[in-house]
Amino acid sequence: MIIKESNVIINVKDMDNSISFYESIGFSIKDRWGNHYAQLVAPGIVIGLHPSSAANSVSGSGNVSIGFTTDNFEETKQSVQKLSIPTTDRLEEGG
DSSP: OOOOEEEEEEEEEEEHHHHHHHTTTOOOOEEEEETOOOOOOTTEEEEEEEOOOHHHHHHHTTEEEEEEEEEEEHHHOOOHHHHHHHOOOOOOOOO
C-alpha cells in the first residue's frame, strides 16, 4: 500500500465563512465540490471541510477525521481489515 495524499477533515457549520477564514490565514483552495466538500492547502498540510449535520455530529468520528488516498483501494481495504479495523462500503460518488 502506498499512501499518495492525506488530509485532516473538519466538519463546519458554514462552508463559505470557513473557506474565507482559512484563506485569510494563508490557505488556498485546492478543490471544491459545491457545498459538499472543499480541500484547502498550505505548506505541509491539506485540510478538507465538510458541512456539519445532525447525522455527523451524533455518530461517526465526530468533528474531525483523517482521510487519505492510496494507489490500490482494495489492497488497502484488506490491509486495514487484517488489523481488525472495521470498514464500511459507501456507494457515493466522490473525489
